[in-house]
Amino acid sequence: MDIDTHVSTDTATTPLKVAVILASTRDGRFGPVVANWFLARAADHPEIETDLIDLAELDLPYTLSYRPSPAGVAQLAKVTPRLAAAEAFVVLTPEYNHSYPASLKNLMDWHHLEWQAKPVAFVSYGGVSGGLRAVEHLRQVFAELHAVTVRDTVSFHNAGALFDDEGQHKDPAEADAAAKVLLDQVLWWGQALREAKARRPYGA
Template sequence: MDIDTNVPTASAAPLKVAVILGSNREGRFGPVVAEWFLDRAAGHPDIETDFIDVAESEAPSPHPGARLAHVAPQLAQADAFVVLTPEYNHSYPAPLKNLIDRHYAEWQAKPVAFVSYGGISGGLRAVEHLRQVFAELHAVSVRDTVSFHNAGALFDDRGRPKDPAPSDAAAKTMLDQLVWWGRALREARERHPYGA
């Protein structure tokens, strides 16, 4: 029997990656990091991104929980996640925790990668806390991260890294790992739904 190798398989289809900006503070630096990362991800042939901003997800609503409910389909359809987080008081922002805690099955058996930014620690303490949270949600965290130490000094007035080589290399490594895990876990979920 002949096999048509030109027919795309599910495992070869681009990964649907939900990119989550986890800060909602006024004057936040997150949009600069998000724009940089989305540009890097756009250059990766195996990824399609869907952007979620917790600041927009917290628009006023008369119904408790409804503000975050509309992102549930985006999370459910994602094959993988990238969380962009600052570090507040040695951890991650409360709006990000609220978004994570409002969902459960959407995270299961999917990989999560992290891009962090902050002062001297570069947000890495926030990432370490997030790894524990996502493990509890049955998600797999990708080992390599992208972190911006003293982030404000690393970008120019146009929001571009002054020295792009280190962050571009870190992003490529992280995205390559995310694609590997994303494809492996997507195939596993298709063969045997998680928790079934």
């Protein structure tokens, strides 16, 4: 069996490991509603396997110190292997003051190799802007980390008014279609980069 056939077979049979990062850590946050909605859509993709990383469940050290305490090391140990194992990422982010949460920047700055040569997609939410200004800032940072950002996003403008009290989208057709496009692109890029790295490690 030649290498091309071997890579193609692996790609066809192994689900893509996608880490879904819930960025908001604020009290009363809306993020879990968006996360539950998105994970339900991802579950319809048999070729994708998701891992929800909720930053509110972590107490990461501040990168300003560069030398985490033993407690900080323990917190990083909870998340770093999960980022390393992921083949792609979907970031669920609100917009805070025209940008993204400090908790997300902290996670990004503590890691480097874990992001490299992997696709990153965005699901954003907020007021009138729908979180898109946060996404545009994130694209620049992920480019510096050698990640590949997916072109299409899912954004919820005035998000609180779009979901009912049980977390169900009131008019889901357009959002569901956008999620399918995003997931299809994550899958394409994830599989393409998996094959490329199997042939030649990134940076070699």
